[in-house]
Amino acid sequence: MVTLQVFKLVLILGCFNSIADGLGVNWGTLASHPLPPKTVVQVLKDNGIKKVKLFDADSGPMGGLAGSNLEVMVAIPNNMLGMMTDYATAKKWVNKNVTSYNFNGGVNIKYVAVGNEPFLSSYNGSFLNVTLPALENIQKALNEAGVGSSIKATVPLNAEVYSGDLPSAGQFRTDISDLMTNIVTFLNQSGAPFVVNIYPFLSLYDNAGFPFDYAFFDNSGTTVNDNGIVYTNVFDANFDTLVSALKTVNLGGMEIIVGEVGWPTDGDINAKVAYAQRFYTGLMKKLASNTGTPLRPNQYIEVYLFGLIDEDAKSVAPGNFERHWGILKYDGQPKFNMDLTGQGRSVTLVPAKGVQYQPKTWCLLNPKVQNLTAIGDNIDYACTYADCTSLGYGSTCNGLDSSGNASYAFNAYFQVQSQIDGSCDFQGLATETTQDPSTTGCNFTIQIVLDSFGLQVTVPVQVVLLQVLVSVFLVMVW
Ligand SMILES: *[C@@H]1O[C@H](CO)[C@@H](O)[C@H](O)[C@H]1NC(C)=O
Ligand SMILES: *[C@@H]1O[C@H](CO)[C@@H](O)[C@H](O)[C@H]1NC(C)=O
Ligand SMILES: *[C@@H]1O[C@H](CO)[C@@H](O)[C@H](O)[C@H]1NC(C)=O
Ligand SMILES: *[C@@H]1O[C@H](CO)[C@@H](O)[C@H](O)[C@H]1NC(C)=O
Ligand SMILES: *[C@@H]1O[C@H](CO)[C@@H](O)[C@H](O)[C@H]1NC(C)=O
Ligand SMILES: *[C@@H]1O[C@H](CO)[C@@H](O)[C@H](O)[C@H]1NC(C)=O
Numbered sequence: 001m002v003t004l005q006v007f008k009l010v011l012i013l014g015c016f017n018s019i020a021d022g023l024g025v026n027w028g029t030l031a032s033h034p035l036p037p038k039t040v041v042q043v044l045k046d047n048g049i050k051k052v053k054l055f056d057a058d059s060g061p062m063g064g065l066a067g068s069n070l071e072v073m074v075a076i077p078n079n080m081l082g083m084m085t086d087y088a089t090a091k092k093w094v095n096k097n098v099t100s101y102n103f104n105g106g107v108n109i110k111y112v113a114v115g116n117e118p119f120l121s122s123y124n125g126s127f128l129n130v131t132l133p134a135l136e137n138i139q140k141a142l143n144e145a146g147v148g149s150s151i152k153a154t155v156p157l158n159a160e161v162y163s164g165d166l167p168s169a170g171q172f173r174t175d176i177s178d179l180m181t182n183i184v185t186f187l188n189q190s191g192a193p194f195v196v197n198i199y200p201f202l203s204l205y206d207n208a209g210f211p212f213d214y215a216f217f218d219n220s221g222t223t224v225n226d227n228g229i230v231y232t233n234v235f236d237a238n239f240d241t242l243v244s245a246l247k248t249v250n251l252g253g254m255e256i257i258v259g260e261v262g263w264p265t266d267g268d269i270n271a272k273v274a275y276a277q278r279f280y281t282g283l284m285k286k287l288a289s290n291t292g293t294p295l296r297p298n299q300y301i302e303v304y305l306f307g308l309i310d311e312d313a314k315s316v317a318p319g320n321f322e323r324h325w326g327i328l329k330y331d332g333q334p335k336f337n338m339d340l341t342g343q344g345r346s347v348t349l350v351p352a353k354g355v356q357y358q359p360k361t362w363c364l365l366n367p368k369v370q371n372l373t374a375i376g377d378n379i380d381y382a383c384t385y386a387d388c389t390s391l392g393y394g395s396t397c398n399g400l401d402s403s404g405n406a407s408y409a410f411n412a413y414f415q416v417q418s419q420i421d422g423s424c425d426f427q428g429l430a431t432e433t434t435q436d437p438s439t440t441g442c443n444f445t446i447q448i449v450l451d452s453f454g455l456q457v458t459v460p461v462q463v464v465l466l467q468v469l470v471s472v473f474l475v476m477v478w
């Protein structure tokens with residue numbers, strides 16, 4: 001009996017472990033005060049997350065990841081795709097940003113993301129001509145460097161590259177169908193997965209009539225009947241639309257990785273902690289149960305959550321929610337309970353450790369000021385350089401009155417400037433305080449201490465130093 005129970009326990013633990021094994025997160029660094037890379041890597045480890053996807057190959061995060069054994073997807077930003085159509089340049093990129101980390105104690109790179117959603121319609125076709133040549137060159141360079149069998153180049157694409165009225169009718173977008181055929185044919189030949197970003201939140205955000213509950217996994221409302229197959233959530237429907245599109249080019253069995261999936265917590269009426277929690281609870285349960293999708297049943301789906309940490313310096317062109325995708329706040333603190341093992345337990349993520357904050361000083365509109373003529377211009381100035389997205393309609397600080405708005409903006413600027421002298425002035429309108437002005441739900445944050453991100457001694461630098469020392473030594477011996 002006991003043995004049986006222990007056996008069962010081991011089975012259960014083993015099964016839940018395997019979830020965390022597969023789960024990845026996106027680590028974006030477009031923040032005014034990014035957490036130190038080592039702190040981020042520690043928080044990943046503490047939460048049992050073993051895979052991470054980056055948006056570049058900057059030496060800060062790469063240095064932090066060195067020796068961690070976390071599996072890493074590095075990336076080439078879209079604005080470098082054109083350069084990569086030159087093979088010598090692609091080779092240099094691979095040499096510097098992949099091969100140089102390929103040593104014991106280096107970085108465990110598994111994928112190179114060539115661009116990020118390069119075929120978004122909003123890019124007006126800017127990357128249509130360069131993405132495939134860049135992909136080919138990067139994989140060729142990986143092969144030539146002798147790492148091509150374990151490191152694959154791929155292109156994370158947004159779900160907008162395919163469509164279908166029903167999942168079974170999925171096909172690649174007509175304007176890029178030849179290009180997509182060539183890309184997936186190449187990916188298949190090199191043994192690379194298709195990486196797709198799927199955002200139920202955006203389905204809701206972009207379509208006024210979208211059935212709210214269909215964005216979630218515990219939906220009991222609207223379903224979609226596709227010739228007898230019933231879809232209960234848009235994630236499955238979207239995933240299977242891609243499966244169908246791949247079938248049209250005889251690649252229906254191609255490996256698919258979800259490169260981004262998540263739910264933001266502020267900056268829109270539907271970007272709320274409660275909805276994010278509902279979404280993630282459903283997603284984690286789904287992943288843990290290996291149910292797959294109707295067209296790919298009983299399969300584990302590899303996903304990278306978007307994202308790990310809020311990024312207060314991201315462009316808000318897509319919407320104010322863009323800076324609030326983190327499962328952790330800007331300071332590495334959890335936002336809501338989340339059980340990564342998919343058991344739906346009420347547990348918190350492990351917070352980032354050793355985070356250094358600026359002093360507990362806030363900047364406010366000085367209540368003694370009488371002439372408020374210049375207030376509008378000063379708010380605009382503050383919000384141009386700091387993140388005021390929580391003030392907007394449907395956001396956490398939308399309930400503030402006009403002086404609260406001014407204070408929020410002034411404080412955001414003061415913090416983003418790391419509280420330096422003169423950053424809480426605003427033509428005499430502002431004053432400092434040590435009383436926390438936060439209200440229920442609306443947080444006047446204190447920023448963290450700015451890490452000397454670029455100045456960290458990273459592994460490649462150390463390697464270079466070692467090489468220099470060795471050469472000096474050799475010269476001396478001679
Ligand atoms: C390595 O990647 C970084 C960050 O993406 C980039 O700035 C740099 O130019 C790359 N190095 C080479 C030699 O291409
Ligand atoms: C795409 O075109 C639109 C309209 O012409 C323009 O407003 C936008 O800035 C362009 N975007 C890019 C990335 O070039
Ligand atoms: C892509 O290439 C085609 C054919 O060579 C050319 O007509 C088109 O202008 C190019 N598009 C861009 C965005 O460079
Ligand atoms: C996919 O790749 C495999 C292995 O290289 C190959 O046998 C197969 O023909 C490819 N399929 C397509 C549709 O290109
Ligand atoms: C209020 O301030 C503005 C400039 O910020 C100034 O032009 C105006 O004269 C002031 N009004 C009064 C009554 O002092
Ligand atoms: C506060 O600022 C937000 C965002 O700019 C705006 O929507 C709201 O109307 C402002 N509230 C007041 C009372 O001025």
Ligand SMILES: *[C@@H]1O[C@H](CO)[C@@H](O)[C@H](O)[C@H]1NC(C)=O
Nearest residue numbers: 329331333438439443444445
């Ligand atoms: C505001 O956010 C900070 C940073 O996460 C947190 O320490 C603090 O408790 C929050 N304040 C309120 C009033 O919620």
